[in-house]
Amino acid sequence: MAQKRNAVIVGGGTSKFGVRQAHLLDMIQEAMRACADDIPGLKPVDIDGLIVATTMAGRHSSALNTAPLVVQRLGLSPTSICIRVDTLCAGSNSAIIVAKGLIESGIADVILVTGGEKVYMPQRWETNYTQLAVNDHDWDSAMGLGVPPPFFAMIAKMHMKRYGTTKEQMAHVSVTNYNYGTDSPNGHFGGRTLTMEQALEARIIADPFGLYDCCPLSDGASAVIIASEERAKAMSNRPLVYLRGTGQHATHSMSAGWPGDTLAEWPHLKKAGEVAFKNAKLTPKDMDVIQTHDCFTISEVIELEELGFCKKGEGGAFVASGEIGIKGSIPTNTDGGLLVYGHPFGASGARQAIEICKQLQGRAIHQVKDAAFGLTHNLSGTCAQHTVVVYGKEPVK
Amino acid sequence: MAELQKAEIVGTPALDGQYIGEMDIWPFEAPEFNRIYPFYDNLRAGKFTTTKCKKCGHITFPPQVICPKCWAEELEWVELPKMAKVVTLTETQAGAPLGFESPLIIAWLTFGDKGPLKHLLGRIIHCKEGELKEGDEVKFVTFSVPAHPFEVKKDTKVSDRVYYAFEPVK
Numbered sequence: 001m002a003q004k005r006n007a008v009i010v011g012g013g014t015s016k017f018g019v020r021q022a023h024l025l026d027m028i029q030e031a032m033r034a035c036a037d038d039i040p041g042l043k044p045v046d047i048d049g050l051i052v053a054t055t056m057a058g059r060h061s062s063a064l065n066t067a068p069l070v071v072q073r074l075g076l077s078p079t080s081i082c083i084r085v086d087t088l089c090a091g092s093n094s095a096i097i098v099a100k101g102l103i104e105s106g107i108a109d110v111i112l113v114t115g116g117e118k119v120y121m122p123q124r125w126e127t128n129y130t131q132l133a134v135n136d137h138d139w140d141s142a143m144g145l146g147v148p149p150p151f152f153a154m155i156a157k158m159h160m161k162r163y164g165t166t167k168e169q170m171a172h173v174s175v176t177n178y179n180y181g182t183d184s185p186n187g188h189f190g191g192r193t194l195t196m197e198q199a200l201e202a203r204i205i206a207d208p209f210g211l212y213d214c215c216p217l218s219d220g221a222s223a224v225i226i227a228s229e230e231r232a233k234a235m236s237n238r239p240l241v242y243l244r245g246t247g248q249h250a251t252h253s254m255s256a257g258w259p260g261d262t263l264a265e266w267p268h269l270k271k272a273g274e275v276a277f278k279n280a281k282l283t284p285k286d287m288d289v290i291q292t293h294d295c296f297t298i299s300e301v302i303e304l305e306e307l308g309f310c311k312k313g314e315g316g317a318f319v320a321s322g323e324i325g326i327k328g329s330i331p332t333n334t335d336g337g338l339l340v341y342g343h344p345f346g347a348s349g350a351r352q353a354i355e356i357c358k359q360l361q362g363r364a365i366h367q368v369k370d371a372a373f374g375l376t377h378n379l380s381g382t383c384a385q386h387t388v389v390v391y392g393k394e395p396v397k
Numbered sequence: 398m399a400e401l402q403k404a405e406i407v408g409t410p411a412l413d414g415q416y417i418g419e420m421d422i423w424p425f426e427a428p429e430f431n432r433i434y435p436f437y438d439n440l441r442a443g444k445f446t447t448t449k450c451k452k453c454g455h456i457t458f459p460p461q462v463i464c465p466k467c468w469a470e471e472l473e474w475v476e477l478p479k480m481a482k483v484v485t486l487t488e489t490q491a492g493a494p495l496g497f498e499s500p501l502i503i504a505w506l507t508f509g510d511k512g513p514l515k516h517l518l519g520r521i522i523h524c525k526e527g528e529l530k531e532g533d534e535v536k537f538v539t540f541s542v543p544a545h546p547f548e549v550k551k552d553t554k555v556s557d558r559v560y561y562a563f564e565p566v567k
Contacts, residue, residue: 128494129420138424139459142560143520144501146494150487151518154505157485206487255505255518256458262484263505 006395007103007243008232009096011038012224012354015116017188017342020219024054024061024118025073027221031114031347032074034186035223038354041235042225044074049081049108051098053091053115053346057084059130061118070114080108086346088134089293090248090378090387091115092222093349097389099226100243109231115346116221127217135382136254148295149214151382153206156298159264160208165316167208170297171199172320174212174339177294179325180366181336188218188342213297218342222350224357229395241360242395244373245280247272250385269306269379272386276375277308280390281397284308287390288371289359290330291352293379294337300324303377304332307388326366334359334366345380349387352376356391416546422496423542427556429549433460435474440559445479445537447513448472456513477514479537481506481563484516488526500526506535506563523564535563 013034015027022030036042052070057063066084071077081102087094092115102108119127131148132141145151159165178194181187194212202210225235232240249272251259259267277283284307292303301315309330310318318324324332335341335355338348356374358364364371373392379385418425426437436459439446449456450464451471458477463470486504493501502521508514521529522538529535544557 125495128492129422132422132494136459140518142423143518143562144489144494144497144503145518146497147492149492150489150501150503153487154485154503157487158505161485205492206489254459255516256514258516 005104005106006229007100007226008229008240009243009353009357009391010042010225010227010232010236011035011238011357012222012350013038014186014222014347014351014354015220016186017218017220017344017347019120020118022118022219024057024063024116024221025069027118027219028070028114028116028223029073031116031221031223035225039225039236044076046110046231046235047076047112048079049099049102049111050076050078050083051081051095051111051113052084053086053095053113053349054084054117055086055088055091055134055345056117056119056130059133060121060126074112076112081111087385087387088380089295089343089345090349090380090385091346093352093376093378093387093389094248096224096226096243096349096353097246097248097387100246103226103228110225110227112223113226113350114221114223115348115350117344117346118219119217119344120219139254140382145382148382149206149209152296152298153209155263155302155383156208156296158262159298159302162262162264163313163316165298165301167200168196169316169320170213170301171196173294173297173300173324174199176319176324177333177337177339180334181340183365184336184341187336187340188216188220189336189340192340209296212339215295215338215343218344220342220344220347222347222354224350224353238361239393241357242392243389244282244392244396245276245278245390247275247279247388248385249275253381253384255382264302265312266302266306266383266386269303269386272388273307276388276390280392282373282390282392286373287330287375289334289356289368289374290332291337291355291374291376292332293377294333294339295343295379297339299379300332300337304330307377326368331366331368334364334368349376349378352378353389360391360393418545421545422494423558423560425545425556426558427547429547432462436460437559439474440539440561443539445477445561446474447477449475458514458517478508478512480566481508481517481519481535483529483531483533483535485531486521486529502526502529504529504535504563520562521564522562529565534566536566538562538564
């Protein structure tokens with residue numbers, strides 16, 4: 001039997017995230033440029049596959065069939081795969097799962113995964129309006145559920161009620177992520193700092209969330225190269241970072257199908273994590289650094305619980321005790337995460353992958369010493385789906 | 398001349414104020430656009446309904462064309478409970494989507510352990526900000542939403558529409 005091919009992440013880059021004066025395709029070009037800077041050995045002809053992750057492109061950029069547009073703008077000529085994927089906030093993480101399978105199976109050798117969104121329109125309210133179509137439109141959206149803060153505010157209230165989580169504990173997430181993210185040059189809020197007092201005194205967005213409990217909506221794009229081990233060695237001298245295991249789990253699209261006993265329990269994330277760890281032949285204890293979907297502070301708290309980094313219900317005390325800091329047991333969102341780097345939906349999974357790649361190659365800005373294993377996680381929609389990818393410096397044996 | 402055109406043409410002149418379905422915030426309720434339209438007819442009669450599988454007995458919400466448990470096509474319409482209890486709620490003062498008034502009150506509702514519907518996110522209307530509390534009872538209520546035109550050959554028909562929400566029990 002032939003030896004199994006392994007897929008690795010070679011490197012990547014992002015555009016500047018934020019409220020941008022740029023078209024979606026401009027920002028994808030910026031991300032490609034940053035990715036090329038990160039992998040000096042990479043040439044356009046090396047790329048035989050393209051996966052583009054975007055949700056808003058159809059409405060906001062009038063670009064429903066996005067992949068050919070990206071082919072033209074980046075000077076590509078893919079021969080193995082040329083598609084767009086859409087899983088909202090997990091778009092490029094989903095694309096990385098697809099790329100892994102295509103490379104391990106031998107269908108593709110070098111795949112560019114790029115994701116991006118242009119959310120800010122000439123009229124800003126259009127962004128909120130479009131969000132009615134990213135939930136289950138005819139049901140939850142017709143109740144007025146558009147932007148996510150109201151839904152996650154109810155999740156936070158439920159977690160506070162059932163497990164005693166406090167606003168102060170949640171603020172530890174945003175303060176920690178600001179400490180990490182302030183020197184991310186392309187981050188939406190790069191350069192800014194946040195104190196506990198500022199976090200707790202911020203204006204209320206949706207009770208119990210203040211401004212800093214919520215990630216921004218961002219324009220932006222990211223790009224990563226996923227390749228076979230052999231091709232990666234040919235284009236880069238850096239340590240190889242293997243895609244070890246993946247899991248993606250969905251149980252419902254609207255509120256009536258919510259799988260938890262209450263909003264504070266996310267069994268679908270627990271399951272996605274278990275599947276990814278099993279495929280990676282690793283456990284949460286093996287992880288050195290992680291990127292979780294901190295769309296709100298409460299999200300990171302619950303994610304640490306459901307992914308198995310602390311006991312269920314103890315996430316609040318866990319984040320407040322410094323465990324997610326650089327010297328803690330599990331440094332989390334070490335590039336600032338969604339809260340500080342920003343959140344252009346389709347770009348976020350690849351942005352997380354870049355940070356884990358850098359951490360495992362020993363070249364992150366906030367480097368975790370001797371990091372060997374890491375993971376990325378996205379939730380999408382109103383917490384309808386969870387996507388987990390586990391990385392390591394060694395392949396699965 | 399160029400300046401004059403710039404001033405006169407704003408937006409998308411080709412649309413000439415026409416209705417664009419893809420930006421509609423309400424469902425297309427007419428039989429021409431979906432097979433679960435009896436749900437909306439039942440709403441007009443003040444009934445909160447969904448589909449039940451005749452083969453396996455599973456009740457699902459929202460209503461479907463096939464049973465998600467056993468994929469049978471033999472479904473029947475049944476009524477859902479109209480009373481629910483507020484587990485938690487949120488009041489949006491700013492940033493409600495266009496078409497929804499602020500404060501927009503959204504609650505997480507339970508229908509009891511025995512009911513076919515365990516929980517549901519519901520908009521609360523006929524309610525002032527700060528009035529609704531956790532544990533309160535709310536009841537199902539229907540209301541009219543804007544009709545929309547649609548083309549049938551050379552004619553234009555109008556689809557009248559209705560939707561539902563919940564209101565405090567006073």
